[in-house]
Amino acid sequence: MEQTLIIFKPDSVSRGLVGEITSRFERVGLKIVALKMMMVSHKLANKHYPSERTEFIDGMGKKTLENYRDLGIDVKSELGSDNPHEIGLKIRQWLVDMITDGPVIVMVLEAPHAVELVRKIVGHTLPLLSPPGTIRGDYSYDSSYRANTGKRPIKNLLHASGNLDEAKFEVDLWFKKEELMKYQRVEEQVMK
Numbered sequence: 001m002e003q004t005l006i007i008f009k010p011d012s013v014s015r016g017l018v019g020e021i022t023s024r025f026e027r028v029g030l031k032i033v034a035l036k037m038m039m040v041s042h043k044l045a046n047k048h049y050p051s052e053r054t055e056f057i058d059g060m061g062k063k064t065l066e067n068y069r070d071l072g073i074d075v076k077s078e079l080g081s082d083n084p085h086e087i088g089l090k091i092r093q094w095l096v097d098m099i100t101d102g103p104v105i106v107m108v109l110e111a112p113h114a115v116e117l118v119r120k121i122v123g124h125t126l127p128l129l130s131p132p133g134t135i136r137g138d139y140s141y142d143s144s145y146r147a148n149t150g151k152r153p154i155k156n157l158l159h160a161s162g163n164l165d166e167a168k169f170e171v172d173l174w175f176k177k178e179e180l181m182k183y184q185r186v187e188e189q190v191m192k
Contacts, residue, residue: 010102
């Protein structure tokens, strides 16, 4: 069994999509083992999006550079740099600002292959690349160009842990051990 973290970002909460999205996770057998609504402090946001997480920062910068190249837009004139790390740090700050801007709902889901399953259901972080049938493909239409020229992150509804190591770190960051529930869903009894 794996556990993974989901954060319903302020845009999904304010659009009233939490119930619809949650039902999609539950329908495939993902078990909710922790859930809370909260306002995120800057301290917690900075731990969730740490500036020293070089792979994450550089990855966001590289994705942005690729996206701008594909759109034929000069990234340096738009963002003031073509350095992936510098761009990633800007986006990281926008993510911190966004996640602290309104209420979020944070949950831990559990199932075999939970991390990979949730990532498939959620879809690509760029809504344009998320096929219909995924959460982002069905409910998000934002683009990196609109986000970057607006000096904000892409409004893609959710954060989902990217791999098992990230999931472990994030679950421990957002929840205490005693907040994680243990129980059995009907599907688990059927699959014994």
